[in-house]
Structures are given as C-alpha cells and as structure tokens.
Amino acid sequence: MKAIVFERHGPPDVLKYIEVPQPAIKPNEVLVRVKACALNHLDIWVRLGLPGVPIPLPHIPGSDVAGEIAQVGSEVTSVRVGQKVVLAPGVTCGKCSACVSGLDNRCRYFTNLGYMIDGGCAEFVRVPEVNCLPYPENLSFEEAAAVPLVFQTAWHMLVGRAQLQPGEDVLVLGASSGVGSAAIQIAKFFGARVIATAGSDEKLTKAKDLGADHLVNHKTQKIREEVRRITNKRGVDVVFEHAGTATWDESIASLAPCGRLVTCGATTGFDARIDLRFLFSRQLSLLGSYMGTKSELHTVLKLAAAGRLKPVVDRVFPLAQAAAAHAYLESSSQFGKVVLRV
Ligand SMILES: [Zn+2]
Numbered sequence: 001m002k003a004i005v006f007e008r009h010g011p012p013d014v015l016k017y018i019e020v021p022q023p024a025i026k027p028n029e030v031l032v033r034v035k036a037c038a039l040n041h042l043d044i045w046v047r048l049g050l051p052g053v054p055i056p057l058p059h060i061p062g063s064d065v066a067g068e069i070a071q072v073g074s075e076v077t078s079v080r081v082g083q084k085v086v087l088a089p090g091v092t093c094g095k096c097s098a099c100v101s102g103l104d105n106r107c108r109y110f111t112n113l114g115y116m117i118d119g120g121c122a123e124f125v126r127v128p129e130v131n132c133l134p135y136p137e138n139l140s141f142e143e144a145a146a147v148p149l150v151f152q153t154a155w156h157m158l159v160g161r162a163q164l165q166p167g168e169d170v171l172v173l174g175a176s177s178g179v180g181s182a183a184i185q186i187a188k189f190f191g192a193r194v195i196a197t198a199g200s201d202e203k204l205t206k207a208k209d210l211g212a213d214h215l216v217n218h219k220t221q222k223i224r225e226e227v228r229r230i231t232n233k234r235g236v237d238v239v240f241e242h243a244g245t246a247t248w249d250e251s252i253a254s255l256a257p258c259g260r261l262v263t264c265g266a267t268t269g270f271d272a273r274i275d276l277r278f279l280f281s282r283q284l285s286l287l288g289s290y291m292g293t294k295s296e297l298h299t300v301l302k303l304a305a306a307g308r309l310k311p312v313v314d315r316v317f318p319l320a321q322a323a324a325a326h327a328y329l330e331s332s333s334q335f336g337k338v339v340l341r342v
Helices: 041-048 141-145 148-161 178-189 201-209 223-230 245-253 276-281 294-305 319-330
Strands: 002-005 016-019 029-038 064-072 084-087 124-128 132-134 169-172 193-198 214-217 236-241 255-263 285-288 313-318 337-341
Touching (some): 002 319, 029 141, 064 124, 064 141, 132 294, 141 313, 148 255, 148 294, 223 245, 236 245, 245 255
Parallel strands (some): 169 193, 313 337
Antiparallel strands (some): 029 064, 029 337, 084 132
C-alpha cells in the first residue's frame, strides 16, 4: 500500500510517500481502507520527536481517520466489510480498571493512532474493533475525519473536566485551531457565553460565525483587559487553554474568583509559572486534560450526525502532499482542520 512514512525526526520533508506492506490484523482488529485522515498538532510533535518518547521508526503518522472496513478479524462481531466508519484515535488495553470504567483516556497503555503505533496517513490502517464508531452520514469523509480528536478533546476539557454550566463565561484561546473551533461550538451548545481570541480579524469573523459572542484580536488587543471590559471586571468562569506560555499569564489574569483553567496542550511552550498568591486568594482551579473517552466521542458523533456540532475543514491536501500539509499547519494560517484525502 501507499503510505506517508518517516525514518527520522525532522522538518516536513522527512515525510516520504512510499510503498509499504499492508498491515496484518489480529483476531480482534479490523483493517480500514482510509478515505481521509485529518492532521493535528500532535502530528507535528510526533514528526519532530519528543524528549523521552521513543516513537518507533520507521513510522506512519495520522490519528484522525474516516474510511471503510476492508477486512475483519476472526473475533470481530460488530462491524462488517464495506461499512463506513470513523475511528476513535485512542488505543488502550481495554482490560484495566480505567478502561472497564469507561475512563479509557486514563489507561496507562493509552496511545493514539499515529503516536506510538502506526496511524492513518496510508491507504490502510489496522485498529481494534472497539475503535470503530458509527459514521455520521451527513458528513463527507473529509468532514468526518475532522471530528474525533479535537471534538473529543474539547468535550473532555469543557464537560468532563471543567464541568461547564449554562450561563457561564468561557474564554476560548486560539479559536482558529481545530480544538478552539470545536470548543466554541461545545460551549455554545451548553449555553455559555463565549469570548474567543485569534490573531487576525478574518479568523475572528469565522469564530463569530461559529457562535462566539465576543472577539479579541490577541495581536492588537490585551486579552485580560478585553475580558475585564466584557465581563464588567469580573473575569471568566472557564479559560480553555492549549497555547501554553504565550498566553498563560493572560489566561490566569482573565479568571473570575473560583474560575477554572483547563488545558490540553502547550504549543508555544510548557515552562509556565504562576503566582501562588493569586491561586489561593482567588480560589482558582488548574485542570489538566488529556484526549477524551470513547464514550464522549460517541456523544460527539451523535451531535455531529444531528448537525448540532460541525467540523470545520480549512483545506484538503492529497495524501502524497502530506509534507506540504504539515508545513501549512505549522504556518498557523488555517482556520479549523487540515485534512489529507486518500
Ligand atoms: Zn486500560
């Protein structure tokens, strides 16, 4: 089969479009013919290499897959050949206490497709049967592939961790990212008021189209000052963080008393600091969040199938041009998801 493979970590041009053997499936696995694979910031980290994370090389990246079942293992009972599927990115042991409690993103063996195992930037990918989720028929393959990782992550952050309540104020950092565009929609779905930030007025207009109530251009405006103005000096109940050091101080300063900051990443740097006097005197909560559960993804896909949550696809590249797609994603000029068509 054709696949995007890298044999060493480095810039986008380490990604090669080559012929590799088709994966062999185990009895509890399926082989999926990939139709579309969406990119995530995770793909860039994996390609560059992370300290202490021995990515097996050569490696096929890609976490977000939509496609059709091509082959099923001998123990597979819930899907059949030819069926359209969306794949849950998270692969776990399925047996530990966390997994059997439905909290599979806490499994110590948790990994993503395309992270410690081969992923979906290929004509075929193998996954456990439990990773096959019902296909939202109203969506194209490119749109369906744009849903899982970012919507599951944003849902887990706002609902699972921050326990967002109707009427609360939410500050969504980086509205133009995949996870930011998902967060705006989920926060609006729960009846929150959304303040969204982005680096250009064009991106802010798109954030408004997704439902954002107030807009902050973080290149020309100071986030904490705009938040104070919009909330009548109170601050927001929830800050949705994934940017890291570039926005951390603004995020902390934007929280209302007893506010919750929830974060899933640090794309601009991880070495943030906090003044503990603010943490205790303002009774703030700092919440870490990692991916989401398969159960949450089932919920997200139901809402996507009903048109209540909408994937935002910025641009589609052919699989062979994965290197160009990575470079485009790294340029941060997109609004929403960059997707590879297979
Ligand atoms: Zn487990």
